[in-house]
Amino acid sequence: MDPFFMACSLFRRRKFEECTKICTQILDKNPYDQSAWVLKMRALTEQVYIDEVEIDEDGIAEMLDENAVAQISRPGTSLRAVSASQNSLSMAMRPVSQSGRPLSGAVRPATQSNRPGTMEQAIKTPRSAYTARPLTSSSGRFVRLGTASMLSSPEQFINLSRLNFTKYADVPNLAKPLFEFIFYHENDVRNALQMAALATEACQFNDWWWKVQLGKCYYRLGLFREAEKQYLSALKQNPIVDTYLYLSKVYVKLDQPLNSINRLKEANEKFPFEISLLQGIARIYEALGDNTECMKYYREVLQTDSTNIEAIACIATNYFYNDQPEVALKFYRRLLQMGVYNSEIFNNIGLCCFYAQQYDMILSCFERALSLANNDLQLADVWYNLGHVALGVGDSSLAYQCFRLCLVYNNDSIEAYNNLGVLEMAHSRNDLARSFFQAAQSLGSNVFEPNFNNAYLAHTTGDLQTCYQSLKKAIEIFPNHASTKDLLKELEQKFSVL
């Protein structure tokens, strides 16, 4: 059989390693075989190809990003200062992640992390793979995939520094695979940009594809305004879904979520029933903390694709925190039926059962969640929830053990520290309680409960200074917390009395 035909066939069957091998052999014989050269490039690219639309983890360098126009924005127009303060009572109803966002139903890139306000905060944040951690752009997924493949092929396939881009830019058949190779495999954005710029010039700026690629390069380089220009120009020539998604990402980066939503809605008119667009809108609304709109769009997603896991999970979470655990239970069961079989799902079903008073199911679900957990953080979460079940049963020593076990698996669990503090306070071991609250306070700057509890404890023991300081912190995080406000008022009255 013709080895090249064989290689093509392997490529089609996505056996890229073998395809690369055959191409290498062909190229060893005839280094100027362009078709083999292109095929090898494509095979290598496919191995490390990532969906550009989904990757959206903010890096540590992003903090120095000055693209956001307004430092202090009007409420509801910025992703930066999103906190529960906007929708008045949400913080008491729905917990937040360590970065202060309301919990989402699905874990995606960027649901866990938030743009940290200052460099200091970013460096200080307790960082592990699952907590709010700022990554640098260089240690994100791009480089890791790139270098991993580099390691496997010690001798370099194409030496970019010796490549004459102008020669290839004129030939569209060669230029596009070469660009993708440079962009994805080599992860050399500068050279990719140069290549794209030459190629788009070569086709007299008539090819939208090159414009999108230019946009991608600019986006990676952090030149969002230029990326926006390229995408807009590409959209004028040929409106496709991907470009709209890229454009919406640019606006999110520029901290213009409303603009981003508008673009997606505009695209949705052109491409109705396109899930990725609807999902995109829903995600941005979620990030903005607008739950009603978010749910509306997730529902639309479900109308088109009734097996969309993200949508089901998010809707379920929303029902759960809106006091309808029985409905949430139904959604989670649907997920289970669809074959999602992991620790989280059983954990959630267990919780829903507990709050919907279906007691016979609770503990078996949690047990299964414990046995399915494949990392410590999942275990910590399950033990934490079991602690709540124990509290509900009224067995405070069992709850105490559960929270302690949660701490074994996750040393940074703010909630567990806080609850342990409350338990100690109930047993009037105030010194211990205080040390737990202080630990919780030092771990998380976005959770108001330990601050309030510490204030309450300080108030009962008469340490008004500490009480006032803790209250100030709590009210900063959650301005609408009624008990904090009451206590603060009482204190202020006390301070002003003669």
Add this chain to the structure above:
Amino acid sequence: MEKEATEDTKKQIQISYDNDWLNAYYDPVAGTNSHSGSIELADILADGDNKLVTANYSHVKSELKLKVFKGASLIKENNLVDVPTAIISFFMDNLQPRVPAIGVASGSSIFVYKNLRPSFQFTLPQVDVSGVEKDIWAKAKDGTADIATMHDTLEDIRRGGQITLSNRSILMLGLSNDEARRFVDVFKNSELKRNVIITCLAKMNKSSPDEDAINVLLVGTELKTIYVIDTEAFTILATMECPHIPVFLNASGLFDVEFRVIAACRDGCLYTYKRGFKSPKSTIPLSSQIVGIEKSGKNVIVGCMDRSIYCYTTKGKKLWRLEMPADILTISGMEIKSKGIQGYIISLNNNEVHVYNEKNILSKFKTQDTVVGIKFGKFGREESNLIMTTRNGGLIIKILKRAAELKPKDAHGGPPEAQLKKLDIPKKTKLYVDQTTRERDNAILMHQTFQKDLYKFRIKTAKEFLRSLQTSTTPISTNPNEPLKINAQVQGIGPTFKLIVKVQNISTTAPSLNLFMTFIYDDKLYKIPKSLIELPILIPGIEYPFSTFIYSISNQLISDNIKVLLCKKDSNVPIITAIISMPVSEAEF
């Protein structure tokens, strides 16, 4: 829920953009640093055109000024010798045309200005100092006193609180030993007297109720006295004793017939005086410090530091209390005779100014800056002007619209608005009903299953908990011998990280001894230069931070856990352990 929120904000906006006032003038840098007591509106040139006079305080002596404004323009500036505490306009003669004088109180003197020129200075008589203090300084004069003992005795007297020291002694107390010696050398020969510092001014008519009749001045001093001063001859007509230092005065009536003086003092009490009495007729104790007092009919309106406005009768009976949304900064009276409106104006710390009549709000608006001084009255030829000075020395002038109807605005009866709001409680779903039916039908079975599970679960938890204690993997130890808590954080972006471990002894009494800290890590990935940290004695309740650097030496982008062990010497099991999941290093080592 959201809909109601927006309605709420709308309502607030309606009130805050009150359109009873015309914005006449705003100068953020007018340089008028004056409080309500040092702003006056008076026809000081007798041309029927009221001028605005402000006395400005400042830390810089050259900026202590008396400013006169005609309209928006400054027509005269006089330098002041000392920081002004109050100014007042009063009539001191019977000459025609009637020209009021301006009295500026600063230090122990009242400087009288007439026709824009300084004309007279009246200084309150000095007072003898107490015998003890005199003795001390007499010794100093003889040269027999030791500076240190002198300092100590004076300090004792000051702390005793019975005797008020002279300014000289107080100044000396603030100096270091060397400086004090020089200070004593310079001043020991001059006679020791106590100056009387004026705190506040007020006026009332002497014998005729006419508006331009001759006034007497009431002067409150740091000596806890109130003097009544005749303005024709500048003699002290009467002296009233105060239990504490008066800071605000309010006087009504005629000095020769019958009058009533209300003094607000620094001890948070109001004292009322009547003609012929040296000591107060009645005392009104308040629960907080006083910010300002104002008369409203026969009652007294008092603004206090607890964000409240109180209303008392002059006999001391509390009538009502109003709570303000922010701290009250100043209060000033308002009277529009042509409309028969009497009220008072208060400025709040949130940049709002409210106008009240009794306890009804008449008008309210936001200002550009925090208002610290307010004066309402005739300015220029226009009645009803509101002069406001801001915290940063700005000047705001507003004119009450002629068509403005100042009527009580929030005279709403019935239940408060919040009561009408509906709570956003989701309806019970059909699912819920189904589930409760299931619960009812299988109650016994469900309960049994749950109890059985619960027993199993208790055992499982206890086992796990025991295991964690035996392996010391918890970050808290409740072992009664070594109750400790550990908490570790990693900072930095790599390849060098800083590990900060905080250890706290959570026992109440016993300190922890003989502890050290060490780490378990993969030596192919990380290097920790200080792999053993000896802990000092740990006092209960204090968090001790310990730190070390961690170098990531691998060039592969992987990360691992590092265990921090806290151990006791001569024991082979760690007391507690903290596990840190290290972040990926951003750069290669």
